Amino acid sequence: MTGKHQILFYDYVEDIVERRGPHREAHLARAAEWRDRGELVSAGALGDPPHGAAFVFSTEDVAAIEGFASDDPYVQAGLVTSWRVVPWNVVISAD
Numbered sequence: 001m002t003g004k005h006q007i008l009f010y011d012y013v014e015d016i017v018e019r020r021g022p023h024r025e026a027h028l029a030r031a032a033e034w035r036d037r038g039e040l041v042s043a044g045a046l047g048d049p050p051h052g053a054a055f056v057f058s059t060e061d062v063a064a065i066e067g068f069a070s071d072d073p074y075v076q077a078g079l080v081t082s083w084r085v086v087p088w089n090v091v092i093s094a095d
C-alpha cells in the first residue's frame with residue numbers, strides 16, 4: 001500500500017450513535033461500492049464512542065473524494081459537522 005493516498009476525515013455530531021441508525025445501511029453500502037472499485041482501501045469510526053471517522057482512498061482525485069463526502073448519507077443527514085481531505089504519502093506498509 002505504499003504510495004500516494006488521500007485520507008478523508010469526518011467529525012461527527014455528539015450523538016452520532018443514537019442518530020445514525022436510519023442512514024447507516026446506505027452509508028456502509030456507499031463505502032462498499034468504492035471499496036469494490038478499488039478506490040477505498042479502508043474506513044472506520046474514530047474513538048469509543050465515535051467522534052469521527054477516517055477513510056483511506058487510493059486515488060489522488062480529490063474532487064472525487066469530495067463528491068463521495070458530499071453525497072454520503074451521513075453528511076446529507078447532518079451527522080457530519082465537518083470533513084476534510086488530507087494527502088497521505090505512505091512510505092512503510094505491511095503490504
